[in-house]
Structures are given as C-alpha cells and as structure tokens.
Amino acid sequence: MRKADITADLVSRLIADQFPQWAGLPIQPVEAGGVDNTTFRLGQAMSVRLPSADAYVEQVDKEQRWLPVLAGSCPCPFPNRLRKGYRVTASPGPGLYTGGSTAIPPPPRGSRTWRSSPPTWPTSSSRCTRSTRQAARVIDFGTCGVGDPACDTTIAWTFLSGEGSRVFRERLPFDEATWARGRGWAIWKAMIVLVEALEDDPDDTAYTKAVIEAILADHVAAG
Numbered sequence: 189m190r191k192a193d194i195t196a197d198l199v200s201r202l203i204a205d206q207f208p209q210w211a212g213l214p215i216q217p218v219e220a221g222g223v224d225n226t227t228f229r230l231g232q233a234m235s236v237r238l239p240s241a242d243a244y245v246e247q248v249d250k251e252q253r254w255l256p257v258l259a260g261s262c263p264c265p266f267p268n269r270l271r272k273g274y275r276v277t278a279s280p281g282p283g284l285y286t287g288g289s290t291a292i293p294p295p296p297r298g299s300r301t302w303r304s305s306p307p308t309w310p311t312s313s314s315r316c317t318r319s320t321r322q323a324a325r326v327i328d329f330g331t332c333g334v335g336d337p338a339c340d341t342t343i344a345w346t347f348l349s350g351e352g353s354r355v356f357r358e359r360l361p362f363d364e365a366t367w368a369r370g371r372g373w374a375i376w377k378a379m380i381v382l383v384e385a386l387e388d389d390p391d392d393t394a395y396t397k398a399v400i401e402a403i404l405a406d407h408v409a410a411g
Contacts, residue, residue: 191240194226199236206273210234234270248272337362341370342377345403364410375403 196215204211213231224244225237239245252272341362344353357367378399385392 191226194238194240196228199228199230199238202273203230203236207271336369336373338366338369339373341367342374344370345374345399345406346378349402368407368410371403371407375400378403 196217199215200211203213203215210230213234214229215236216229218227218229218235224240224247226240228236228238230236239248252269255269341357341360344356348356362370378396382393382396382400385396
C-alpha cells in the first residue's frame with residue numbers, strides 16, 4: 189500500500205469494522221501527518237495512526253509494549269492507548285491514542301541511554317506544541333530504543349529556533365561532544381530531506397537550507 193492510499197475513507201471503514209463504538213465520528217487528516225505513519229483526528233479527543241508502509245508496522249507493537257513502561261517512569265501524562273487494530277486486505281491496522289503531555293527526562297552525561305527516536309524531521313505526528321513556545325506532547329515512540337542520547341538534540345536545529353533553541357540547549361546537561369554528535373545527526377537528516385525537497389517542494393527546500401546553515405554556523409562557533 190502506498191501512503192497516498194491511506195485515506196479518511198479507508199480509516200472510516202477500518203473504524204466501522206473493528207471499532208464500531210466510534211463509527212460515525214468525524215475523521216480529519218492531519219496536514220503534516222508523518223513519514224512512518226499517517227495520522228488522522230477521530231472526533232475531538234482521539235487520533236488514528238496507521239503505518240505508512242510494511243517496514244513501519246512493527247513500530248506499532250513496540251509502542252504498545254513500551255508506552256506503559258515509560259509512562260510509569262515519568263511524572264507527566266503519556267498518550268492513552270485505546271485500541272490496536274489489525275490488518276485487513278493488506279491494509280495497515282490503526283493504532284488509536286488520545287492526547288496527553290509527555291516529557292523525557294534528560295539522560296546522564298556520556299551514557300548510552302533511552303532515546304525517543306533516531307533523528308527525525310519536525311512533523312505533527314512526532315511532537316505537538318500548544319504554541320510556538322510550549323511543547324505539549326510527544327506522540328511517536330515507534331523507533332525509540334537504547335542508543336546515543338545525541339539523537340534527541342537534533343530538534344535544537346530542525347524544530348526549534350531563536351530563544352527556544354537557546355533554552356533547550358542550556359537546560360540539557362550534555363557535554364560538547366554530545367552536541368557535536370547531535371549536529372552530525374541533524375545535518376545527516378537535513379541532507380536527506382533536502383535531496384527529496386529539491387525535486388518538488390520549494391518551501392521545504394528553503395527551510396532545510398536554513399537548517400543546514402544554522403548547523404554549520406554552530407559548528408564554526410564551537411570551534
């Protein structure tokens with residue numbers, strides 16, 4: 189199945205078949221619905237996330253397994269998992285979540301520790317904000333795992349800017365080596381996005397070039 193084939197009509201049919209208690213609720217696609225997943229709003233308080241390709245299906249099981257563990261270790265509310273769907277006629281099954289605030293405590297310096305995901309590009313399926321200044325939640329845990337905590341620094345360049353980026357960096361207790369690796373992760377992802385954006389997305393091209401310039405400027409400033 190192609191990502192373009194995952195439509196509100198498909199979601200409506202899956203909901204009616206597997207979760208009839210929610211049949212009839214309005215379904216609206218999220219404009220920036222993600223790469224690994226395609227996201228839809230279900231009614232006023234729920235969302236539906238469907239893997240956008242076979243390679244991402246296993247992430248649903250990982251989220252189902254680890255979200256309760258993470259929720260029990262964090263003082264902030266996590267997304268509430270309502271139901272897990274199943275595949276029909278080669279269609280990816282939906283994972284349903286309600287909203288909630290999440291936060292990942294900063295890891296110890298220099299350690300291999302839990303990370304939320306490999307470096308990602310900012311989309312509403314990965315994280316949500318209440319405003320341009322306040323993070324509201326992280327809702328994509330499909331590729332979380334143990335690894336380099338520098339992965340989680342990449343949003344300093346790819347998602348935040350100005351004062352928000354400055355505060356984010358000041359409050360994370362990472363050494364300069366971690367931030368240097370973070371710049372490496374960020375520019376690696378930015379170059380991938382740029383190659384794709386150059387084909388048909390001038391707005392994303394301009395944004396990604398600005399991200400790359402900011403990463404390089406920080407590299408020079410760090411000596």
